[in-house]
């Protein structure tokens with residue numbers, strides 16, 4: 349069984365630990381967390397019964413087959429500097445940090461190791477994540493299968509060219525926030541027309557969940573499914589006219605485009621900060 353070290357056991361790191369254990373990719377003896385926030389470290393210890401160290405990942409990295417770096421983007425280079433002396437070419441390095449390109453990781457590590465860059469999203473906390481995954485040319489097919497399995501344990505995985513990672517960030521990385529706004533607004537709409545708060549919330553969340561599930565299971569284009577809800581001269585088409593008048597679709601398209609551009613800017617400034625020029 350492979351040993352996995354997770355550096356940073358917050359929202360994403362903690363969810364990956366849960367997924368890895370639940371799916372049997374590794375058992376409790378083969379997952380080690382490195383978490384500097386003492387309270388969170390204790391919580392992870394209690395919840396999963398795994399070894400958690402609170403500083404210096406260097407001491408556990410030699411035991412790892414795979415190392416997942418799940419700290420904030422600006423902390424990633426520091427963590428990499430800390431562990432680079434003990435990294436080996438047979439180990440897999442996985443980063444989930446937004447806006448941290450593979451070539452920056454390679455530059456800081458300073459040696460040839462298989463590097464994976466993943467862009468998950470927050471529904472990994474309930475095993476319904478959407479992860480974009482890219483890797484460098486040192487990764488073997490077996491390592492790719494292994495890393496895909498890790499992220500599949502918490503949702504869906506799409507392999508992408510790394511140049512599309514900012515687009516993944518703009519769509520699915522940030523996307524849950526857009527959908528929370530939609531749910532929030534649907535609840536408010538329900539309240540406006542007199543539904544009790546708990547019922548409006550239940551109906552709104554289930555409507556989003558059910559609509560998404562129907563897209564997935566029928567594999568039909570959403571436009572076709574939308575058409576099925578419409579009766580000529582009826583209720584839904586009146587609402588759709590309102591949504592079109594206020595530009596719902598144009599707004600979401602712009603949101604994804606703007607988030608993608610912002611992600612590109614953040615990537616650029618991180619690259620400049622760590623003196624890593626474009627290739």
Ligand SMILES: NC(=O)c1ccc[n+]([C@@H]2O[C@H](COP(=O)([O-])OP(=O)(O)OC[C@H]3O[C@@H](n4cnc5c(N)ncnc54)[C@H](OP(=O)(O)O)[C@@H]3O)[C@@H](O)[C@H]2O)c1
Nearest residue numbers: 356358359360382383384385418419420421445446468470
């Ligand atoms: N949240 C999302 O929706 C999302 C989506 C896609 C990708 N990501 C990426 O995932 C990464 C983690 O995000 P998150 O939301 O999980 O953040 P988080 O909840 O803040 O988790 C990071 C954890 O790592 C700890 N930490 C900081 N420095 C450390 C070190 N040197 N060694 C070990 N642990 C350390 C932090 O402790 P302190 O709080 O004390 O610093 C924190 O508990 C980020 O790079 C982010 O870009 C997040």
